[in-house]
Amino acid sequence: MTQKNNIPAGIALMIGATIVFALQDGISRHLAGTYNTYMVVMIRYWFFAAFVVALAARSSGGIAAAARTRQPGLQILRGLLLAGEICVAVYGFTVLGLIESQAVFICYPLLVAALSGPVLGEKVGWRRWAAIGVGCIGVLIILQPGMGVFNPWAIIPLISAFMFALYGLLTRYAARQDSTATSFFWTGVVGAVGMTAIGMWFWEPMVPRDWGWMALLCVTGATGHWLLIKCYEMAEASAVQPFAYFHLMWTAILAITIFGETLRLAVIVGTVLIVSAGLFTLWRERQQG
Template sequence: MRRGIGLCLLAMLVFASQDAITKVLVQEFAVAQFLMLRYWLFLAFALGYAHWRGGIVAAARTRHPWLQLLRSLLSVGEIAIFALGLRYLGLAESHALFAVFPLLAMALAGVVLGEFIGLRRWLAAAVGFLGTLIILRPGLDLFESAALIPLSAALAFAVYNLVTRLVSREDGFTTNMLYMAAVGAVASTIFGLPVWQAPSPGEWGLMGVLSVSGVFAHLLLVKALEYAPAGVLQPFNYSLLVFAMFIGLLVFGEFPDAWTLVGAALVVTGGFYAIGASTFRKQSTV
Protein backbone atom coordinates (compact mmCIF):
# COMPACT_ATOMS: atom_id res chain seq x y z
CA MET A 1 0.00 0.00 0.00
CA ARG A 2 2.75 2.48 0.97
CA ARG A 3 4.68 1.63 -2.18
CA GLY A 4 1.62 2.42 -4.31
CA ILE A 5 1.12 5.77 -2.55
CA GLY A 6 4.81 6.58 -2.99
CA LEU A 7 4.70 5.80 -6.71
CA CYS A 8 1.56 7.91 -7.10
CA LEU A 9 3.23 10.87 -5.37
CA LEU A 10 6.31 10.45 -7.57
CA ALA A 11 4.07 10.45 -10.67
CA MET A 12 2.43 13.70 -9.53
CA LEU A 13 5.88 15.26 -9.04
CA VAL A 14 6.87 14.23 -12.57
CA PHE A 15 3.64 15.68 -13.98
CA ALA A 16 4.25 18.99 -12.18
CA SER A 17 7.83 19.06 -13.51
CA GLN A 18 6.48 18.39 -17.00
CA ASP A 19 4.23 21.41 -16.73
CA ALA A 20 7.21 23.56 -15.73
CA ILE A 21 9.02 22.45 -18.90
CA THR A 22 5.85 23.05 -20.92
CA LYS A 23 5.60 26.57 -19.51
CA VAL A 24 9.12 27.29 -20.79
CA LEU A 25 8.56 25.76 -24.24
CA VAL A 26 5.14 27.31 -24.84
CA GLN A 27 6.68 30.78 -24.72
CA GLU A 28 8.65 30.04 -27.91
CA PHE A 29 6.87 27.23 -29.72
CA ALA A 30 3.37 26.32 -30.81
CA VAL A 31 1.79 23.78 -28.48
CA ALA A 32 1.24 21.31 -31.33
CA GLN A 33 4.97 21.10 -32.06
CA PHE A 34 6.11 19.60 -28.78
CA LEU A 35 2.87 17.65 -28.40
CA MET A 36 3.68 15.96 -31.69
CA LEU A 37 7.02 14.73 -30.34
CA ARG A 38 5.39 13.60 -27.10
CA TYR A 39 2.69 11.61 -28.86
CA TRP A 40 4.99 9.88 -31.35
CA LEU A 41 7.15 8.62 -28.49
CA PHE A 42 3.97 7.63 -26.64
CA LEU A 43 2.77 5.77 -29.76
CA ALA A 44 6.07 3.87 -30.01
CA PHE A 45 5.69 2.83 -26.38
CA ALA A 46 2.00 1.90 -26.82
CA LEU A 47 2.78 -0.26 -29.86
CA GLY A 48 5.56 -2.06 -27.98
CA TYR A 49 3.34 -2.55 -24.95
CA ALA A 50 0.47 -3.88 -27.10
CA HIS A 51 2.83 -6.30 -28.85
CA TRP A 52 4.07 -7.54 -25.48
CA ARG A 53 0.53 -7.91 -24.07
CA GLY A 54 -0.79 -10.12 -26.85
CA GLY A 55 -0.44 -8.37 -30.19
CA ILE A 56 -1.17 -5.03 -31.81
CA VAL A 57 -4.03 -6.39 -33.92
CA ALA A 58 -5.78 -7.79 -30.86
CA ALA A 59 -5.31 -4.53 -28.97
CA ALA A 60 -6.75 -2.53 -31.87
CA ARG A 61 -10.05 -4.40 -31.74
CA THR A 62 -12.81 -2.33 -30.20
CA ARG A 63 -16.59 -2.32 -30.22
CA HIS A 64 -16.59 1.45 -29.79
CA PRO A 65 -14.37 2.97 -32.50
CA TRP A 66 -16.18 6.32 -32.51
CA LEU A 67 -16.09 6.62 -28.75
CA GLN A 68 -12.39 5.72 -28.81
CA LEU A 69 -11.82 8.46 -31.38
CA LEU A 70 -13.78 10.95 -29.26
CA ARG A 71 -11.98 10.16 -25.99
CA SER A 72 -8.58 10.31 -27.71
CA LEU A 73 -9.34 13.70 -29.25
CA LEU A 74 -10.57 14.93 -25.87
CA SER A 75 -7.30 13.78 -24.29
CA VAL A 76 -5.01 15.53 -26.77
CA GLY A 77 -7.28 18.58 -26.72
CA GLU A 78 -7.18 18.79 -22.92
CA ILE A 79 -3.37 18.60 -22.87
CA ALA A 80 -3.09 21.24 -25.60
CA ILE A 81 -5.55 23.62 -23.89
CA PHE A 82 -3.85 23.31 -20.52
CA ALA A 83 -0.42 23.88 -22.11
CA LEU A 84 -1.74 27.01 -23.80
CA GLY A 85 -3.00 28.29 -20.46
CA LEU A 86 0.53 28.00 -19.03
CA ARG A 87 1.61 30.68 -21.49
CA TYR A 88 -0.52 33.22 -19.61
CA LEU A 89 -0.93 31.83 -16.07
CA GLY A 90 1.33 30.48 -13.36
CA LEU A 91 1.63 26.80 -12.49
CA ALA A 92 -0.20 27.10 -9.18
CA GLU A 93 -3.07 29.17 -10.57
CA SER A 94 -3.53 26.83 -13.54
CA HIS A 95 -3.59 23.73 -11.36
CA ALA A 96 -5.85 25.33 -8.77
CA LEU A 97 -8.48 25.83 -11.49
CA PHE A 98 -7.85 22.47 -13.16
CA ALA A 99 -8.29 20.68 -9.82
CA VAL A 100 -12.06 21.10 -10.19
CA PHE A 101 -12.20 18.38 -12.86
CA PRO A 102 -13.08 15.44 -10.51
CA LEU A 103 -16.12 17.38 -9.31
CA LEU A 104 -17.09 18.18 -12.90
CA ALA A 105 -16.73 14.50 -13.81
CA MET A 106 -18.91 13.52 -10.85
CA ALA A 107 -21.62 16.00 -11.80
CA LEU A 108 -21.55 14.88 -15.46
CA ALA A 109 -21.81 11.23 -14.38
CA GLY A 110 -24.97 12.12 -12.50
CA VAL A 111 -26.52 14.08 -15.36
CA VAL A 112 -25.36 12.04 -18.37
CA LEU A 113 -25.02 8.50 -17.00
CA GLY A 114 -27.79 8.81 -14.44
CA GLU A 115 -25.51 7.73 -11.60
CA PHE A 116 -26.68 8.37 -8.05
CA ILE A 117 -24.73 11.32 -6.66
CA GLY A 118 -26.40 12.07 -3.35
CA LEU A 119 -26.70 15.24 -1.34
CA ARG A 120 -23.23 15.02 0.24
CA ARG A 121 -21.47 14.77 -3.13
CA TRP A 122 -23.56 17.59 -4.63
CA LEU A 123 -22.57 19.65 -1.60
CA ALA A 124 -18.93 18.80 -2.33
CA ALA A 125 -19.40 20.01 -5.92
CA ALA A 126 -20.93 23.26 -4.62
CA VAL A 127 -17.93 23.82 -2.32
CA GLY A 128 -15.55 23.23 -5.24
CA PHE A 129 -17.54 25.59 -7.43
CA LEU A 130 -17.38 28.26 -4.73
CA GLY A 131 -13.61 27.81 -4.59
CA THR A 132 -13.39 28.22 -8.36
CA LEU A 133 -15.39 31.45 -8.20
CA ILE A 134 -13.05 32.78 -5.51
CA ILE A 135 -10.05 32.07 -7.73
CA LEU A 136 -11.73 33.62 -10.78
CA ARG A 137 -13.33 36.57 -8.95
CA PRO A 138 -15.73 37.32 -11.85
CA GLY A 139 -16.95 40.88 -12.10
CA LEU A 140 -13.81 42.28 -10.46
CA ASP A 141 -10.94 44.06 -12.17
CA LEU A 142 -8.67 41.20 -11.10
CA PHE A 143 -10.50 38.72 -13.36
CA GLU A 144 -8.32 37.31 -16.13
CA SER A 145 -10.01 35.83 -19.18
CA ALA A 146 -6.99 33.50 -19.48
CA ALA A 147 -8.24 31.77 -16.32
CA LEU A 148 -10.99 30.24 -18.44
CA ILE A 149 -8.35 28.23 -20.35
CA PRO A 150 -7.48 25.73 -17.57
CA LEU A 151 -11.18 25.57 -16.70
CA SER A 152 -11.88 24.53 -20.30
CA ALA A 153 -9.14 21.92 -20.00
CA ALA A 154 -10.75 20.65 -16.77
CA LEU A 155 -14.11 20.31 -18.52
CA ALA A 156 -12.52 18.46 -21.45
CA PHE A 157 -10.74 16.11 -19.04
CA ALA A 158 -13.97 15.50 -17.12
CA VAL A 159 -15.76 14.51 -20.34
CA TYR A 160 -12.74 12.38 -21.30
CA ASN A 161 -13.06 10.50 -18.00
CA LEU A 162 -16.76 10.01 -18.62
CA VAL A 163 -16.22 8.56 -22.13
CA THR A 164 -13.34 6.42 -20.84
CA ARG A 165 -15.65 4.86 -18.26
CA LEU A 166 -18.09 4.00 -21.05
CA VAL A 167 -15.55 2.32 -23.35
CA SER A 168 -13.72 0.61 -20.46
CA ARG A 169 -16.78 -1.57 -19.87
CA GLU A 170 -15.66 -3.63 -22.89
CA ASP A 171 -12.22 -2.32 -23.93
CA GLY A 172 -9.15 -2.98 -21.82
CA PHE A 173 -6.27 -0.74 -20.74
CA THR A 174 -4.04 -1.71 -23.70
CA THR A 175 -6.74 -0.90 -26.26
CA ASN A 176 -7.51 2.43 -24.62
CA MET A 177 -3.84 3.40 -24.51
CA LEU A 178 -3.19 2.35 -28.12
CA TYR A 179 -6.06 4.43 -29.50
CA MET A 180 -5.14 7.43 -27.36
CA ALA A 181 -1.53 7.30 -28.58
CA ALA A 182 -2.38 6.73 -32.26
CA VAL A 183 -5.10 9.37 -32.53
CA GLY A 184 -3.01 11.83 -30.53
CA ALA A 185 0.01 11.30 -32.78
CA VAL A 186 -2.01 11.88 -35.94
CA ALA A 187 -3.93 14.89 -34.61
CA SER A 188 -0.85 16.62 -33.18
CA THR A 189 1.10 16.00 -36.40
CA ILE A 190 -1.64 17.58 -38.55
CA PHE A 191 -1.37 20.76 -36.50
CA GLY A 192 2.30 20.49 -35.57
CA LEU A 193 4.02 20.19 -38.94
CA PRO A 194 2.72 23.50 -40.41
CA VAL A 195 4.01 25.48 -37.38
CA TRP A 196 7.33 23.66 -36.95
CA GLN A 197 10.28 25.76 -35.80
CA ALA A 198 13.82 24.42 -35.51
CA PRO A 199 14.68 24.09 -31.81
CA SER A 200 18.11 24.83 -30.38
CA PRO A 201 20.08 21.92 -28.82
CA GLY A 202 18.86 22.98 -25.37
CA GLU A 203 15.25 23.14 -26.56
CA TRP A 204 15.60 19.71 -28.16
CA GLY A 205 16.74 18.48 -24.75
CA LEU A 206 13.71 19.98 -23.01
CA MET A 207 11.36 18.45 -25.60
CA GLY A 208 13.08 15.08 -25.15
CA VAL A 209 12.74 15.21 -21.36
CA LEU A 210 9.11 16.25 -21.73
CA SER A 211 8.35 13.32 -24.03
CA VAL A 212 10.15 10.67 -21.99
CA SER A 213 8.82 11.88 -18.64
CA GLY A 214 5.24 11.71 -19.97
CA VAL A 215 5.57 7.98 -20.62
CA PHE A 216 7.47 7.51 -17.33
CA ALA A 217 4.76 9.24 -15.27
CA HIS A 218 2.00 7.10 -16.75
CA LEU A 219 4.04 3.96 -16.07
CA LEU A 220 4.41 5.06 -12.45
CA LEU A 221 0.63 5.41 -12.17
CA VAL A 222 0.05 1.98 -13.69
CA LYS A 223 2.59 0.48 -11.28
CA ALA A 224 1.05 2.35 -8.34
CA LEU A 225 -2.30 0.68 -9.09
CA GLU A 226 -0.63 -2.71 -8.70
CA TYR A 227 0.16 -1.93 -5.05
CA ALA A 228 -2.88 0.14 -4.02
CA PRO A 229 -6.50 0.42 -5.23
CA ALA A 230 -7.62 3.50 -7.16
CA GLY A 231 -9.86 4.64 -4.30
CA VAL A 232 -6.86 4.83 -1.96
CA LEU A 233 -4.70 6.67 -4.49
CA GLN A 234 -7.31 9.18 -5.64
CA PRO A 235 -6.82 11.71 -2.79
CA PHE A 236 -3.07 11.76 -3.43
CA ASN A 237 -3.68 13.09 -6.94
CA TYR A 238 -4.24 16.47 -5.29
CA SER A 239 -0.55 16.51 -4.37
CA LEU A 240 -0.04 17.66 -7.98
CA LEU A 241 -1.35 21.08 -6.93
CA VAL A 242 1.13 21.24 -4.03
CA PHE A 243 4.04 20.23 -6.26
CA ALA A 244 2.96 22.78 -8.87
CA MET A 245 2.94 25.56 -6.26
CA PHE A 246 6.38 24.56 -5.02
CA ILE A 247 7.93 24.31 -8.50
CA GLY A 248 6.25 27.53 -9.61
CA LEU A 249 7.80 29.33 -6.64
CA LEU A 250 11.20 27.69 -7.01
CA VAL A 251 11.62 27.96 -10.80
CA PHE A 252 9.50 30.95 -11.84
CA GLY A 253 9.28 32.95 -8.61
CA GLU A 254 5.48 32.63 -8.68
CA PHE A 255 3.46 32.71 -5.50
CA PRO A 256 -0.35 32.61 -5.62
CA ASP A 257 -2.22 35.39 -3.84
CA ALA A 258 -4.29 34.75 -0.72
CA TRP A 259 -7.59 34.47 -2.62
CA THR A 260 -6.14 31.83 -4.96
CA LEU A 261 -4.91 29.84 -1.97
CA VAL A 262 -8.33 30.05 -0.29
CA GLY A 263 -10.11 29.06 -3.50
CA ALA A 264 -7.70 26.17 -4.10
CA ALA A 265 -8.25 24.96 -0.52
CA LEU A 266 -12.03 24.92 -1.09
CA VAL A 267 -11.67 23.06 -4.41
CA VAL A 268 -9.47 20.42 -2.77
CA THR A 269 -11.79 20.23 0.27
CA GLY A 270 -14.73 19.63 -2.06
CA GLY A 271 -12.79 16.91 -3.81
CA PHE A 272 -11.87 15.16 -0.57
CA TYR A 273 -15.45 15.42 0.68
CA ALA A 274 -16.74 13.89 -2.55
CA ILE A 275 -14.24 11.03 -2.24
CA GLY A 276 -15.29 10.47 1.37
CA ALA A 277 -18.97 10.53 0.49
CA SER A 278 -18.40 8.05 -2.34
CA THR A 279 -16.45 5.71 -0.04
CA PHE A 280 -19.18 5.92 2.63
CA ARG A 281 -21.84 5.04 0.08
CA LYS A 282 -19.89 1.99 -1.19
CA GLN A 283 -19.35 0.72 2.35
CA SER A 284 -23.00 1.22 3.27
CA THR A 285 -24.15 -0.86 0.29
CA VAL A 286 -21.87 -3.82 1.05
Protein backbone atom coordinates in the same frame (compact mmCIF):
# COMPACT_ATOMS: atom_id res chain seq x y z
CA MET B 1 -4.21 -7.14 -14.09
CA THR B 2 -3.79 -8.64 -10.63
CA GLN B 3 -4.86 -6.31 -7.82
CA LYS B 4 -2.31 -6.60 -5.01
CA ASN B 5 -3.75 -3.82 -2.83
CA ASN B 6 -0.42 -2.86 -1.30
CA ILE B 7 -1.57 0.61 -0.21
CA PRO B 8 1.81 2.02 1.02
CA ALA B 9 3.46 1.05 -2.28
CA GLY B 10 0.52 2.47 -4.22
CA ILE B 11 0.74 5.77 -2.34
CA ALA B 12 4.49 5.98 -2.99
CA LEU B 13 3.92 5.38 -6.73
CA MET B 14 1.14 8.00 -6.86
CA ILE B 15 3.34 10.62 -5.17
CA GLY B 16 6.15 9.71 -7.57
CA ALA B 17 3.75 10.18 -10.49
CA THR B 18 2.71 13.63 -9.20
CA ILE B 19 6.37 14.70 -9.03
CA VAL B 20 6.95 13.56 -12.61
CA PHE B 21 3.78 15.26 -13.87
CA ALA B 22 4.76 18.51 -12.13
CA LEU B 23 8.12 18.40 -13.91
CA GLN B 24 6.25 17.76 -17.15
CA ASP B 25 4.10 20.84 -16.55
CA GLY B 26 7.18 23.01 -15.94
CA ILE B 27 8.97 21.78 -19.07
CA SER B 28 5.77 22.22 -21.11
CA ARG B 29 5.48 25.81 -19.94
CA HIS B 30 9.09 26.52 -20.88
CA LEU B 31 8.84 25.00 -24.37
CA ALA B 32 5.36 26.32 -25.21
CA GLY B 33 6.50 29.78 -24.09
CA THR B 34 9.16 29.65 -26.83
CA TYR B 35 7.64 27.43 -29.53
CA ASN B 36 4.16 26.78 -30.88
CA THR B 37 1.98 24.76 -28.50
CA TYR B 38 0.72 22.45 -31.26
CA MET B 39 4.26 21.49 -32.25
CA VAL B 40 5.32 20.81 -28.65
CA VAL B 41 2.29 18.60 -27.99
CA MET B 42 2.74 16.83 -31.35
CA ILE B 43 6.32 15.78 -30.58
CA ARG B 44 5.27 14.71 -27.09
CA TYR B 45 2.55 12.52 -28.62
CA TRP B 46 4.99 10.86 -31.02
CA PHE B 47 6.90 9.50 -28.06
CA PHE B 48 3.69 8.65 -26.22
CA ALA B 49 2.41 6.67 -29.23
CA ALA B 50 5.71 4.78 -29.47
CA PHE B 51 5.40 4.00 -25.76
CA VAL B 52 1.86 2.57 -25.98
CA VAL B 53 2.71 0.59 -29.13
CA ALA B 54 5.76 -0.91 -27.37
CA LEU B 55 3.60 -1.83 -24.36
CA ALA B 56 0.98 -3.40 -26.64
CA ALA B 57 3.61 -5.38 -28.56
CA ARG B 58 4.87 -6.93 -25.31
CA SER B 59 1.39 -7.79 -24.01
CA SER B 60 -0.55 -11.00 -24.57
CA GLY B 61 -1.95 -11.02 -28.09
CA GLY B 62 0.28 -8.18 -29.23
CA ILE B 63 -0.78 -5.00 -31.02
CA ALA B 64 -3.76 -6.65 -32.73
CA ALA B 65 -5.32 -7.58 -29.38
CA ALA B 66 -4.70 -4.13 -27.90
CA ALA B 67 -6.25 -2.39 -30.92
CA ARG B 68 -9.35 -4.62 -31.02
CA THR B 69 -12.49 -2.68 -30.08
CA ARG B 70 -16.19 -2.69 -30.90
CA GLN B 71 -16.47 1.05 -30.25
CA PRO B 72 -13.83 2.73 -32.45
CA GLY B 73 -15.79 5.97 -32.68
CA LEU B 74 -15.80 6.37 -28.91
CA GLN B 75 -12.09 5.55 -28.67
CA ILE B 76 -11.25 8.08 -31.39
CA LEU B 77 -13.33 10.74 -29.61
CA ARG B 78 -11.52 9.99 -26.32
CA GLY B 79 -8.10 10.28 -27.95
CA LEU B 80 -8.87 13.55 -29.72
CA LEU B 81 -10.48 15.01 -26.60
CA LEU B 82 -7.41 14.32 -24.47
CA ALA B 83 -5.06 15.73 -27.12
CA GLY B 84 -7.18 18.88 -27.29
CA GLU B 85 -7.25 19.13 -23.49
CA ILE B 86 -3.44 18.94 -23.32
CA CYS B 87 -3.15 21.75 -25.89
CA VAL B 88 -5.54 23.94 -23.90
CA ALA B 89 -3.79 23.16 -20.60
CA VAL B 90 -0.28 23.85 -21.94
CA TYR B 91 -1.43 27.10 -23.54
CA GLY B 92 -2.95 28.05 -20.19
CA PHE B 93 0.44 27.55 -18.52
CA THR B 94 1.99 30.14 -20.84
CA VAL B 95 -0.66 32.86 -20.40
CA LEU B 96 -1.77 32.31 -16.81
CA GLY B 97 1.13 30.51 -15.11
CA LEU B 98 1.39 27.10 -13.49
CA ILE B 99 -0.06 27.90 -10.06
CA GLU B 100 -3.28 29.57 -11.15
CA SER B 101 -3.83 27.08 -13.98
CA GLN B 102 -3.44 24.05 -11.74
CA ALA B 103 -5.46 25.63 -8.90
CA VAL B 104 -8.49 25.88 -11.21
CA PHE B 105 -7.81 22.61 -13.07
CA ILE B 106 -7.98 20.48 -9.88
CA CYS B 107 -11.76 21.00 -9.81
CA TYR B 108 -12.05 18.29 -12.51
CA PRO B 109 -13.02 15.47 -10.05
CA LEU B 110 -16.01 17.61 -9.04
CA LEU B 111 -16.93 18.06 -12.70
CA VAL B 112 -16.69 14.28 -13.13
CA ALA B 113 -19.12 13.85 -10.24
CA ALA B 114 -21.49 16.45 -11.68
CA LEU B 115 -21.43 14.99 -15.20
CA SER B 116 -21.58 11.32 -14.16
CA GLY B 117 -25.39 11.59 -14.00
CA PRO B 118 -26.14 12.82 -17.53
CA VAL B 119 -23.22 10.97 -19.18
CA LEU B 120 -23.18 7.62 -17.34
CA GLY B 121 -26.61 7.59 -15.73
CA GLU B 122 -25.13 7.42 -12.23
CA LYS B 123 -27.03 8.80 -9.25
CA VAL B 124 -25.57 11.96 -7.71
CA GLY B 125 -26.93 12.57 -4.21
CA TRP B 126 -27.37 15.87 -2.41
CA ARG B 127 -24.10 15.46 -0.47
CA ARG B 128 -22.06 15.27 -3.67
CA TRP B 129 -23.98 18.23 -5.11
CA ALA B 130 -23.15 20.17 -1.95
CA ALA B 131 -19.44 19.28 -2.38
CA ILE B 132 -19.63 20.36 -6.04
CA GLY B 133 -21.13 23.67 -4.93
CA VAL B 134 -18.31 24.22 -2.42
CA GLY B 135 -15.78 23.47 -5.16
CA CYS B 136 -17.45 25.99 -7.48
CA ILE B 137 -17.17 28.63 -4.75
CA GLY B 138 -13.45 27.80 -4.53
CA VAL B 139 -13.07 28.31 -8.28
CA LEU B 140 -14.89 31.65 -8.10
CA ILE B 141 -12.62 32.80 -5.26
CA ILE B 142 -9.58 32.01 -7.42
CA LEU B 143 -10.97 33.64 -10.57
CA GLN B 144 -12.39 36.68 -8.72
CA PRO B 145 -15.03 37.64 -11.33
CA GLY B 146 -16.49 41.11 -10.87
CA MET B 147 -13.53 42.30 -8.77
CA GLY B 148 -12.18 44.60 -11.47
CA VAL B 149 -9.02 42.49 -11.85
CA PHE B 150 -10.58 39.43 -13.49
CA ASN B 151 -8.31 37.97 -16.15
CA PRO B 152 -10.42 36.50 -18.99
CA TRP B 153 -7.57 34.06 -19.70
CA ALA B 154 -8.42 32.40 -16.37
CA ILE B 155 -11.27 30.59 -18.13
CA ILE B 156 -8.70 28.47 -20.03
CA PRO B 157 -7.89 26.01 -17.18
CA LEU B 158 -11.63 25.72 -16.48
CA ILE B 159 -12.18 24.63 -20.10
CA SER B 160 -9.25 22.24 -19.72
CA ALA B 161 -10.78 20.78 -16.53
CA PHE B 162 -14.14 20.30 -18.27
CA MET B 163 -12.50 18.53 -21.22
CA PHE B 164 -10.47 16.26 -18.91
CA ALA B 165 -13.56 15.41 -16.85
CA LEU B 166 -15.46 14.49 -20.02
CA TYR B 167 -12.47 12.41 -21.17
CA GLY B 168 -12.49 10.58 -17.82
CA LEU B 169 -16.20 9.84 -18.08
CA LEU B 170 -15.86 8.57 -21.66
CA THR B 171 -13.00 6.37 -20.47
CA ARG B 172 -15.29 4.88 -17.81
CA TYR B 173 -17.95 4.35 -20.46
CA ALA B 174 -15.45 2.69 -22.81
CA ALA B 175 -14.31 0.38 -19.99
CA ARG B 176 -17.71 -1.35 -20.11
CA GLN B 177 -16.56 -3.10 -23.30
CA ASP B 178 -12.80 -2.45 -23.70
CA SER B 179 -9.83 -3.26 -21.49
CA THR B 180 -7.54 -0.63 -19.98
CA ALA B 181 -4.78 -1.72 -22.38
CA THR B 182 -7.07 -1.13 -25.39
CA SER B 183 -8.14 2.34 -24.22
CA PHE B 184 -4.52 3.26 -23.45
CA PHE B 185 -3.41 2.11 -26.93
CA TRP B 186 -6.10 4.13 -28.71
CA THR B 187 -5.38 7.19 -26.55
CA GLY B 188 -1.74 7.33 -27.65
CA VAL B 189 -2.19 6.42 -31.32
CA VAL B 190 -5.24 8.60 -32.02
CA GLY B 191 -3.65 11.54 -30.18
CA ALA B 192 -0.45 11.21 -32.21
CA VAL B 193 -2.32 11.06 -35.53
CA GLY B 194 -4.58 13.99 -34.61
CA MET B 195 -1.74 16.18 -33.33
CA THR B 196 0.46 15.40 -36.35
CA ALA B 197 -2.35 16.51 -38.70
CA ILE B 198 -2.38 19.89 -36.90
CA GLY B 199 1.14 20.31 -35.55
CA MET B 200 2.96 19.70 -38.84
CA TRP B 201 1.69 23.09 -40.07
CA PHE B 202 3.26 24.86 -37.09
CA TRP B 203 6.76 23.39 -37.19
CA GLU B 204 9.52 25.71 -35.94
CA PRO B 205 13.30 25.14 -35.75
CA MET B 206 14.33 24.19 -32.22
CA VAL B 207 17.75 24.97 -30.74
CA PRO B 208 19.81 21.95 -29.56
CA ARG B 209 19.37 22.78 -25.85
CA ASP B 210 15.59 22.78 -26.19
CA TRP B 211 15.69 19.42 -27.98
CA GLY B 212 17.15 18.15 -24.70
CA TRP B 213 14.19 19.61 -22.81
CA MET B 214 11.85 18.12 -25.41
CA ALA B 215 13.40 14.69 -24.90
CA LEU B 216 12.98 15.07 -21.12
CA LEU B 217 9.33 16.08 -21.63
CA CYS B 218 8.70 12.92 -23.64
CA VAL B 219 10.41 10.74 -21.03
CA THR B 220 8.47 12.32 -18.14
CA GLY B 221 5.21 11.77 -20.01
CA ALA B 222 5.87 8.06 -20.48
CA THR B 223 7.29 7.67 -16.98
CA GLY B 224 4.29 9.38 -15.38
CA HIS B 225 1.83 7.09 -17.16
CA TRP B 226 3.92 4.01 -16.26
CA LEU B 227 3.94 5.03 -12.58
CA LEU B 228 0.15 5.48 -12.64
CA ILE B 229 -0.35 2.06 -14.23
CA LYS B 230 1.85 0.45 -11.57
CA CYS B 231 0.10 2.49 -8.87
CA TYR B 232 -3.34 1.15 -9.81
CA GLU B 233 -1.90 -2.37 -10.04
CA MET B 234 -0.61 -2.04 -6.47
CA ALA B 235 -3.62 -0.51 -4.72
CA GLU B 236 -7.30 0.40 -5.11
CA ALA B 237 -7.89 3.72 -6.82
CA SER B 238 -10.01 5.05 -3.95
CA ALA B 239 -7.11 4.54 -1.51
CA VAL B 240 -4.47 6.38 -3.54
CA GLN B 241 -6.49 9.01 -5.44
CA PRO B 242 -6.41 11.63 -2.63
CA PHE B 243 -2.61 11.73 -2.96
CA ALA B 244 -2.98 12.96 -6.54
CA TYR B 245 -3.43 16.43 -5.03
CA PHE B 246 0.31 16.45 -4.28
CA HIS B 247 0.62 17.41 -7.96
CA LEU B 248 -0.54 20.93 -7.08
CA MET B 249 2.04 21.27 -4.28
CA TRP B 250 4.99 20.21 -6.47
CA THR B 251 3.79 22.46 -9.29
CA ALA B 252 3.53 25.45 -6.92
CA ILE B 253 7.08 24.84 -5.63
CA LEU B 254 8.38 24.65 -9.21
CA ALA B 255 6.45 27.73 -10.31
CA ILE B 256 7.70 29.86 -7.41
CA THR B 257 11.35 28.76 -7.47
CA ILE B 258 11.91 28.49 -11.23
CA PHE B 259 9.39 30.79 -12.89
CA GLY B 260 9.11 33.45 -10.17
CA GLU B 261 5.34 33.12 -9.79
CA THR B 262 3.56 34.34 -6.65
CA LEU B 263 0.91 32.62 -4.54
CA ARG B 264 -2.13 34.83 -3.98
CA LEU B 265 -4.22 34.44 -0.81
CA ALA B 266 -7.33 33.97 -2.97
CA VAL B 267 -5.64 31.02 -4.71
CA ILE B 268 -4.76 29.41 -1.36
CA VAL B 269 -8.31 29.80 0.02
CA GLY B 270 -9.96 28.65 -3.21
CA THR B 271 -7.64 25.67 -3.53
CA VAL B 272 -8.34 24.54 0.04
CA LEU B 273 -12.09 24.59 -0.70
CA ILE B 274 -11.67 22.68 -4.00
CA VAL B 275 -9.37 20.04 -2.52
CA SER B 276 -11.63 19.59 0.54
CA ALA B 277 -14.67 19.16 -1.68
CA GLY B 278 -12.77 16.74 -3.93
CA LEU B 279 -11.62 14.62 -0.98
CA PHE B 280 -15.18 14.50 0.36
CA THR B 281 -16.44 13.36 -3.04
CA LEU B 282 -13.80 10.60 -3.14
CA TRP B 283 -14.80 9.54 0.38
CA ARG B 284 -18.49 9.34 -0.62
CA GLU B 285 -17.61 7.22 -3.66
CA ARG B 286 -15.61 4.87 -1.44
CA GLN B 287 -18.47 4.62 1.10
CA GLN B 288 -20.94 3.74 -1.63
CA GLY B 289 -18.55 1.51 -3.56
